[in-house]
Amino acid sequence: MSVEEKFDNAKDKVAGKAKEVEGKVSGDKAREAEGKAQGFFGKAKDKLSDAAETVKDKAEEAVDAVKDSVDNLKK
Secondary structure (H helix, E strand, O other), rough: HHEEEHHHHHHHHHHHHHHHHHHHHHOOOHHHHHHHHHHHHHHHHHHHHHHHHHHHHHHHHHHHOOOHHHHHOOO
16 A cells, blocks of 8 residues: 555544534534544555555566466476
């Protein structure tokens, strides 16, 4: 995950928490819900980025294994 992605995700989580607290303090349930949703969105983007990275790593490992197998067959 790039630094920009990490920053963007953290920004969503922090802004979401701020909105959630603001909503709780003011009694604005809609604002509180909006904050929870934004915080959840930031966390979800983190998880998605981590999953994408894992898939990419596994795909690279599979390609390397196939290349090694083909190289061994050529010998």
